[in-house]
Each structure stands twice: as C-alpha cells, then as structure tokens.
Amino acid sequence: MSPDQILMLIDFTYIAATVGFILSLKWLSSPVTAMRGVLIGEIASASAVVATLFDARVTEHKWVIIALIIGAGVGVPLGLVKMTAVPQRTALSHAFGALSAALVGISEYYVAAPNVGKFQMAEIGLEVVIGSLTVTGSLIAAGKLQEIKWIPQRPITYKGQNYVSLAVLASAVILILALVLHPEDTFLFPIMVGVALVFGVMLVTPIGGADMPTVISLLNSYAGFSASLLGFVLQSKVLVVAGALDGASGFILSVIMCKAMNRSFANVLFGAFGQVQAAAAGTKEDRVVKSASAEDAANILAAASRVVIVPGYGMAVAQAQHKVRELYDILSKKGVDVRFGIHPVAGRMPGHMNVLLAEADIPYDRLLEMDAINGDLPQTDVALVIGANDVTNPAARSDQSSPIYGMPIIDVDKARTVMVIKRSMAAGFAGIDNPLYYLDHTLMLFGDAKNFVSDIVREIGGSGH
Ligand code: NAP
Numbered sequence: 001m002s003p004d005q006i007l008m009l010i011d012f013t014y015i016a017a018t019v020g021f022i023l024s025l026k027w028l029s030s031p032v033t034a035m036r037g038v039l040i041g042e043i044a045s046a047s048a049v050v051a052t053l054f055d056a057r058v059t060e061h062k063w064v065i066i067a068l069i070i071g072a073g074v075g076v077p078l079g080l081v082k083m084t085a086v087p088q089r090t091a092l093s094h095a096f097g098a099l100s101a102a103l104v105g106i107s108e109y110y111v112a113a114p115n116v117g118k119f120q121m122a123e124i125g126l127e128v129v130i131g132s133l134t135v136t137g138s139l140i141a142a143g144k145l146q147e148i149k150w151i152p153q154r155p156i157t158y159k160g161q162n163y164v165s166l167a168v169l170a171s172a173v174i175l176i177l178a179l180v181l182h183p184e185d186t187f188l189f190p191i192m193v194g195v196a197l198v199f200g201v202m203l204v205t206p207i208g209g210a211d212m213p214t215v216i217s218l219l220n221s222y223a224g225f226s227a228s229l230l231g232f233v234l235q236s237k238v239l240v241v242a243g244a245l246d247g248a249s250g251f252i253l254s255v256i257m258c259k260a261m262n263r264s265f266a267n268v269l270f271g272a273f274g275q276v277q278a279a280a281a282g283t284k285e286d287r288v289v290k291s292a293s294a295e296d297a298a299n300i301l302a303a304a305s306r307v308v309i310v311p312g313y314g315m316a317v318a319q320a321q322h323k324v325r326e327l328y329d330i331l332s333k334k335g336v337d338v339r340f341g342i343h344p345v346a347g348r349m350p351g352h353m354n355v356l357l358a359e360a361d362i363p364y365d366r367l368l369e370m371d372a373i374n375g376d377l378p379q380t381d382v383a384l385v386i387g388a389n390d391v392t393n394p395a396a397r398s399d400q401s402s403p404i405y406g407m408p409i410i411d412v413d414k415a416r417t418v419m420v421i422k423r424s425m426a427a428g429f430a431g432i433d434n435p436l437y438y439l440d441h442t443l444m445l446f447g448d449a450k451n452f453v454s455d456i457v458r459e460i461g462g463s464g465h
Contacts, residue, residue: 006054013051014238020044021245031354031364048238083356084316087349088145091216095138098223101230102131106193108233114184120233121183125176127229129196133172134222136200141216144208145348154431155208168199207268212429213345214257214268221250253350260344260370262406289425292443294452297384297419298459300443301327302334304381304417308373310341310410311353313429314387314422318449324386325360326457334460339366341373341383341410343391348429374411383415385436387449389428392420395435404430418442421452 001009020040027037053064074096081089105128109116116124143151175192179185207215228243230236258265292300301307309328315321331338340362346353357367377383385392392412395402412418413436420437423446427433436442445452 017044017048088142091142094223098134101226116183131226132196133200140204217253294455312388320450321356321360323453377414380415383412385420
C-alpha cells in the first residue's frame, strides 16, 4: 500500500471510530441497549489505537508495546474489582487517563522548548493544567471513596476557602499566560504543573457526601477535555473528538446529577462554593423505633396490593439482588404489584442499582426513576427499603440544617407502611440520622439484606398466603 493509501485508510478508520463513539454513548443511555453500547465503544477504541500504530510518526513500536503491556497489567486487575469498589476504580481510571495526557503534554513542551509557538504553548499549558489538576483531584476522590484513613471523607472547609482556591487557579492561568508570552522561561513550567496539582487537591477536599458522585463525573469531564486539548497538540483528530465526547458527556452527566440532587453546580465545580457546612451531621435522635421479624414482614407484604421496593447501597454490599428477585417473583405470583423506585444516586455510582437489578434479571419496565415513582407512593401499601438510607431521608425535604437539605428523595414515608432492612441504626454515606426510622408507620427489619430478604421469601413461600 502506498503511504497515501495508508493515510486514507487511517482517516477512514478514525471517522468510523468517531461514529462508533457516538453510537456507544447513545446506546449506553438505556439498560436495554447498554451492552451493545459497551461493545461498539470497545471496537471503536481498539480500531483507533490500531490505526494510530500505522501513523508514519510512530517509529518506535517497541515502546508502544511495552506501554501496552504495562497498561494492561494495571488495567486488567482494576477491571476486576468488586462492584462496590467501581466508583473509586473509576476515579483511578480518570487519574491514569489525565496523567498520561499531562505527561505527553509535558514532554511535548520540553521537546519543543524554547521554540514553542504561542498557540501551541496555550494548548499545552491548558492541557497540562487541566490534566494535572485532574490527576490529584481524582486520586483524592478515589481515596475518599475507598475510605482511606488519612483522607477525611467529610468535606473540609474553612473560612475564605473559595478565595484561596480561586487565587490558586488564577495563578495557574497567569503562569500559562506568562509561558505563552515567554515560552523560553522553562523554569515557569514545573511551577505551573505544581500549582495545578495543588489545585486538584483543593478542588476535591471540600467536597464529600452527596456531592461525591457529581465530582467524579466532573473529573471524568476534565480528563476528557484534557485529552481533547492533547489531540490539538498532537494534531490527532480522533483524540480531539473522543476527548470532546468524553468531556461533554461527563459535563452533561454532572449537570443532570446536580439537578437530581438539587445541588448548585458552582458548588461542585469550584469545590464547596456556598456549601452548607456539615456541622449538623451526626445528631442522633433519642427516640425508639419499632422493629419487626421476617414473619411479620412476610405477612404484611403478602397482604399488600401495591409494593414499592427501594434499593440502596446496602443491597449492593449484601449482594442481595438475586434474593430480591426471588421476593419479586413470589409476590408477583400472588398478584401483588411490585415495582422498584430507583434514586439517581442510590449506591455508590450512577446506575448502580440498575446494574445490580439487571444482573438479577428484574424486568426493566418494573424499574421506575424517582420522579416517576414518587407520585404513586401515597397510594402504595408498603414501601420496602433495602439497604438504602440517605436517598429516603425526609430531613432532606424539611431540615435546613441537614447537609443533604434540598436533595430530592424517594418519598417512602408517604406510603401506608414503610419497612426498612438494614443491620443497625448506623448512618449512611452522608453520616446523618434518618427521621424516617422513628415514624409511627415505619418498621425496622434489622439484619443483613440478603439473609433478611431470604427469610421473608421463605416465610411467604411457607405460609401459603
Ligand atoms: P447509604 O445512605 O450509604 O445507606 C446505606 C445503608 O445500607 C447504610 O445505612 C447501612 O446501614 C446499610 N447497609 C450496609 N450494608 C448492609 C447490609 N449488608 N445489609 C443491610 N443493610 C446494609 O445508601 P443510599 O441510600 O443508597 O445512598 C447513597 C449515598 O451514597 C448518598 O448519600 C449518595 O450521595 C452517596 N454516593 C452516591 C454515589 C452514586 O453515584 N450513586 C457515589 C458516591 C456517593 P447498616 O450499617 O445499619 O446496615
């Protein structure tokens, strides 16, 4: 093949890969087509990588192979983590993606310096700053989600924090401008990288609790934009497009999640901008709760006409989804209308509950999003909460001092009877008490979600209702 033909084939593969990326995003947005979306995304990425290997500028293939082996060595174990660790794994992936973009940008600067054009310097500067702050931000986010001891999970805020953060960000921008004007001042470059790394830490430490999922998708977006800018630096069209798609979709997801949790986007974007301080957290109500046995729960469920199951993080921890499927089957057979209320941030990652319930083959049409199910809860006989806590906490509606105030919740308290399966009175992710548990029509079912649901299924099965 002539060099021109190879070039044409590479460009054609890049266009096909771009179409693949777009289709992948489209298909990933519904559980019915998600598997197809993953597959086309993988094929598109692999073909873009293979096409790049034929680029005439790639002369040292041995280094690419060594990098591929190292990358696979890190990536394969990362892909095999437990489902509950996926959010922190995702944060680590963003850190690696941003690190590679930042490192390539840094090397591009040192290869070209001091003869770096103004436009090229602006591209490199922006790309390296966004990449570097994403590296440290993502590492802190992963540490928080992994509950590493020396990284506090609660938001760390102090007076005047926004001004300090904005000043650090402004210094990074000034350093980019200085380098654009004087690219030969190579000593400024590592200072700029250092400032960006520090800003990444400052961006994520003031965030915690309910804002964590949003910050993860925002970091996804930053990693994507950094890759897109790198595409300009390297003059790689496919990297420009793939990075922009990644950046834009992460950004849109962040906005959707902010809306779902009634959070200010500026808050998450700049870190604790006007954030409600978490001082009110941890206040425990000194009241009694009513607890019930699996037998009681089985009787109530079997006598109900309409049941809404609200799963949360505890269902994921207990891996109770298959037992929940058995409960769904046995109740449906008895003519009970069973549906699932899915909160957008239930669990520890977007779509966490959908993935688990899909794994247990629960029909998609039984899964309703928060807005769709909330109107039906007042006509619901039983709301069965399985390992969910924050996403059902009525304090979010009424208690202005609560750190989750304003976050929309699934209104389980409006059902005629509420039953909550959890092991203890311990708090959920936001670390706050839940007034739901003290309501007159709430029954606490203390135990591990998998075992308790299994006991209920046995009771219903054996009771001959
Ligand atoms: P949650 O508020 O974290 O509560 C989960 C509850 O499950 C806990 O109170 C715990 O109580 C119980 N639990 C744990 N293991 C259990 C087991 N084996 N069996 C039974 N119960 C068990 O969960 P959520 O209601 O799903 O809310 C999600 C929270 O995570 C929100 O605050 C959200 O903002 C945050 N978050 C979400 C994402 C996301 O993208 N979805 C990401 C990061 C953070 P016991 O210990 O008493 O059993």
